[in-house]
Amino acid sequence: MAKPVGFGDLPPPLQDYLDKVYQRADARIGAVIARHGLAPGLSGALAVERVAILADELAPVAELVAAGGAEIACRKGCAFCCSHTVDVTPDEVFAIADYLARQLDPDQLAAVKRRAAAADAVLHGLPPVERHAKRLFCPVLDPSTASCLAHPVRPNACQAYLSVDLARCEADFHEPPQPVEQPTVAPMIASVVDRTCSFALDDAGAPTLSLELIAALLAAWGEPDAEARWFAGEAIFAGARSFTS
Numbered sequence: 001m002a003k004p005v006g007f008g009d010l011p012p013p014l015q016d017y018l019d020k021v022y023q024r025a026d027a028r029i030g031a032v033i034a035r036h037g038l039a040p041g042l043s044g045a046l047a048v049e050r051v052a053i054l055a056d057e058l059a060p061v062a063e064l065v066a067a068g069g070a071e072i073a074c075r076k077g078c079a080f081c082c083s084h085t086v087d088v089t090p091d092e093v094f095a096i097a098d099y100l101a102r103q104l105d106p107d108q109l110a111a112v113k114r115r116a117a118a119a120d121a122v123l124h125g126l127p128p129v130e131r132h133a134k135r136l137f138c139p140v141l142d143p144s145t146a147s148c149l150a151h152p153v154r155p156n157a158c159q160a161y162l163s164v165d166l167a168r169c170e171a172d173f174h175e176p177p178q179p180v181e182q183p184t185v186a187p188m189i190a191s192v193v194d195r196t197c198s199f200a201l202d203d204a205g206a207p208t209l210s211l212e213l214i215a216a217l218l219a220a221w222g223e224p225d226a227e228a229r230w231f232a233g234e235a236i237f238a239g240a241r242s243f244t245s
């Protein structure tokens with residue numbers, strides 16, 4: 001079996017590049033935490049900055065893809081990848097829950113929660129490959145527009161899932177699993193941004209966890225003052241750990 005590639009196995013110029021991504025991300029994320037403090041609402045503020053950082057850091061990737069004669073195929077209203085399992089951190093869950101509570105009317109929010117409960121009843125505890133094979137969409141997806149209802153604060157994993165071949169995404173949705181061609185460096189950059197956020201939150205006193213998005217949203221909705229309780233160290237996500245953690 002091939003050995004997993006670690007940071008130290010990468011070519012030195014790529015290590016230097018990713019280290020600079022880390023330094024830029026660390027400065028921006030650290031500024032948000034210093035400004036906001038470990039208080040409810042930090043997750044939402046952090047998510048807005050994280051999405052902006054990743055957009056900035058992925059822009060050169062899209063340019064490289066274009067220079068090679070291809071293009072990023074991802075477009076608003078295309079949701080073939082939104083049936084994959086999404087691993088998230090607690091701050092990403094609170095950011096989505098806060099954003100939906102502010103943006104949706106009570107009926108729309110209740111519909112999202114109903115979709116989440118229905119999806120979780122089918123998918124909970126299954127390995128990601130089996131979950132994907134069920135072809136159930138994420139409850140945060142608007143069924144009428146196939147757009148993400150939490151797009152400005154979407155998880156790092158969703159934002160970094162870039163495809164250069166729409167036909168492969170469609171095939172992966174209808175007959176999973178299928179390989180989807182993606183720019184190799186995009187998940188590396190996303191991983192650096194993700195870890196930078198997690199390290200910064202750890203340092204501030206909010207320990208990170210790897211969670212499955214749907215179960216974690218249900219846990220957050222089910223606990224009053226969930227974000228403050230996470231900051232205080234309560235184990236509110238016990239039933240929502242990611243399959244791979």
Ligand code: SF4
Nearest residue numbers: 082138140141148158
């Ligand atoms: S959070 Fe948004 S982008 Fe991510 S899977 Fe759900 S609907 Fe799709």
